[in-house]
Amino acid sequence: QVWDSGGRSHSVDLTALEKHGEVYTEGPFACLAWSRSETRLLYVAEKSRPKPQPPCPWDVPAAARPVEEDEDEEVGAVYPGEQFVYHEDWGEALSTRSMPVLCALDLEGSSLSVLEGVPEHLSPGQALWSPDDRSVVFVGWWHEPFRLGLTACSNRRSGIFHLDLASGCCELLSAEHSAAFSPRLSPNGQRLLYLEGDLGGPHRQCLRLRMLSWQTRQTVTVLDVVQEPTAAFAGLYAEALPPRCWAADSRRAVLGTPQRSRTDLLLVDTETATVTNLTAGSPEGSWELLTLQWDLLVATCSAPDHPPSLVVAALPPPGRELPLCWVPVQGAPTVPGVTWKTLTVQPPCSGQSPAAHGTQAFEALLLSPPDGPALHPLIVCPHGGPHAVFDARWRPSMAALCQLGFAVLLVNYRGSLGFGQASISSLLSRVGEQDVADTQLAVEQALRSEPLDPQRLALLAGSHGAFIALHLLAHEPERYQACALRSPVSNLPALLGTSDIPDWRYTSLGLPYSWERVPRAEEVATMLLRSPIAQAAQVRTPVLLCVGARDRRVSPMQALELYRVLRARGVPVRLLWYPEGGHALASVETEADVFRNCAHWLLRHL
Structure with missing residues (x-):
């Protein structure tokens, strides 16, 4: 219409x-x-x-069709024997x-x-x-x-x-x-x-x-x-430019992109190739530009304790963009009982990482419930991807966990977006090692500096984040008391023939990929050694698994295999199978059921 x-x-x-x-x-x-x-x-x-044609009595190999039937054939029709072509x-x-x-x-x-x-x-x-x-x-x-x-x-x-x-x-x-x-x-x-x-x-x-x-x-x-981020600019990582991103002068453009653990709006002067961060230092940690028309900016902003608000601002002439005055159009109140901060984590120097990016600092977001007489249980969440990022946006499920009394640690280990290309590249050939060590390092720092209970720790993650979580369960079998995983990666070589991105299995280990590539025995062995399934015998923690039967990225058979192995070894394990779910388990009904079950699992075991 x-x-x-x-x-x-x-x-x-x-x-x-x-x-x-x-x-x-x-x-x-x-x-x-x-x-x-x-x-x-x-x-x-x-x-x-072409539409499939129903079979007819004359559909016999090498047999001629009646002349009158040929005259009525539909152009481009698919005949028996062709309708199941892939x-x-x-x-x-x-x-x-x-x-x-x-x-x-x-x-x-x-x-x-x-x-x-x-x-x-x-x-x-x-x-x-x-x-x-x-x-x-x-x-x-x-x-x-x-x-x-x-x-x-x-x-x-x-x-x-x-x-x-x-x-x-x-x-x-x-x-x-x-x-x-x-x-x-x-x-x-x-x-x-x-x-x-x-x-x-x-x-x-x-x-x-x-x-x-x-x-x-x-x-x-x-x-x-940008290889190494600066205080002014950490690089571009956006999935797309805003549909309307140009200013009226056809010289400047505005876009949103992760900048470390924030998503900020950047103004780019295309003639001088300079960047101005329009939202740096704002209490909201995540911004999205909806449109820019007649130099009127329309955006949403949110934070871990603040649902999205709709705001507008007039874009000043070049050179006078700051400070930008945002006017709320439709606001949302801050959610009580949730506070948050950004933790900076410095990896120790290592002989295996002589390059500068090998010891580059990374970040984690800590969401906490109100202080009380008792220490807070901590839920640790490494993100999936692995090249993704937890920015400081509103996440209803995380705020709800805080309302239930949990503190939540969102870990942006080295390899996350927003910290420079060198950090992203540093994870290649080190998956299952650097990302796992970074997550545990963030946990240890949070336990030292915050009012958290070291005896009540849990893991909540999906996809590659679940891969990290499973490694932590094997490395620290007595450390974590509960684990809830979505679409987990547990068996790397098994994904070569089942994932829609088989190239990542090679790239993640620093191996070259080509279209005609077939697995080699030594490469499959390396992948298996990096796989959590190979260390399943060390897992003692109760595990909840949530998978979508229509997942094309990480086959649900990964979770089923893990479920059987853990169950055979007497580890408390539960598997939720969503027939219409994909990798993200993103439908409203599915997402609600996943959260309900994860929350019950964590409350039960913590």
Whole structure:
């Protein structure tokens, strides 16, 4: 539906037109872009597939069909023997995304067209109109020789492309071998900003901010990869630029990105390549820009003790951006009974880590209930990823645990986003070692400096965080009294043939990956030695496992195998199996049930 000041102006049943399949409304491919004339809409949908034909009595190998049947054949129909051909998809959370196509809806001409000219080896998405409405710009992901998981993976080969609608000519605007995405055209139509990362390596990494001149097609690097963070700037780690990030002057842009254990709004001057942190030092630890129009910033902000608030601010002229005056539009009160602080943890010097990043400090967020006569039990939470971050945002489940009397430690071990590329790279070949040691180091520091009960410790984690937690249970079998895990990684070599990101199994151990790679005995042995399942005999702590049957990233069979091993050894263990759940266990009903069971498990054993 299209609405204007007079009400609903257009209503189009896209499904009835049968030009394409399901419209992409979310995820990395999705977009909905108006032309400059506001007469056409650009979006992405699944390519139409031929409909299966029912079997007929004449379906005999090598037998001729009756002539009259041939005359009624549907063009492009799928006949018996072809309807079960495998079609690749883009992995976890994208199982219905296989062959995206660009679609243009002409409201004046009441027509819908699937754009032609996109090379067959590309999957297009994130499209927008050119300044003259005669062409489109889109992101194309290479899908040959096969697709790897795309969710939370900014290291897949992709480029910024320009498609001329009249000639069908398609040209690459960005670098040939890179991961380029999230194009944003300036208001004057002269500049195109986008993010760019390196191919391969960590799935999430520090990115470059690149800018292309629309007239000259020349590209410059506005902000480069940051190896070591400074007090002013720690690098770019955003999954995407805000849909509207440009100021009215077509010179400055605003974006949100992790900066250590915060997510701040940064103003970037594309002419001077300078960065101004608009939210540094604010009591809210996480900011998100919703839109920037006519130099009016609309954002949300939150903190571990403060649900999101909607705020606005007018962007001052260049050079006078600070201090920025934020005006609340819709606020939320601070939640009583929750306090938080950031702990800085300094790893000890080690002969195994001679480089500077080997001893770089990392951080942890400590959420605490009100002080009382007794020491607080502590729940330790290393994040998943592993290249992710716990920023200081509102998390209802963590605040609820504080309301139940628990302190919560969110650990951003070395390898987390927001601390420079050197920190991210330091974890490669050290998974199961550096991340585990960092988490335990953060726990020991918190126990020394805060009113916490060392006899009541528990672990709560998911995915790679659960991998760390299982290692801690094996290394410290008497230290932790309870453990609740979601979508746990426990057997690394078993993921080679079951995960949508098999490349990570090699990269995480510092091994090269190629498309034609097959496992070698010595590499599988190394992976198994780093796997918690190999140390399951040391686990004594009661363990709760929560998994989704539709998880494409970490097979639920990992948890089932662990469940059987622990149960056979007499360890208290419980397995929750969610038939429709994916890796994130993110549906409302599933998330609520997971929290309910985890909270009961922790209360029972602590």
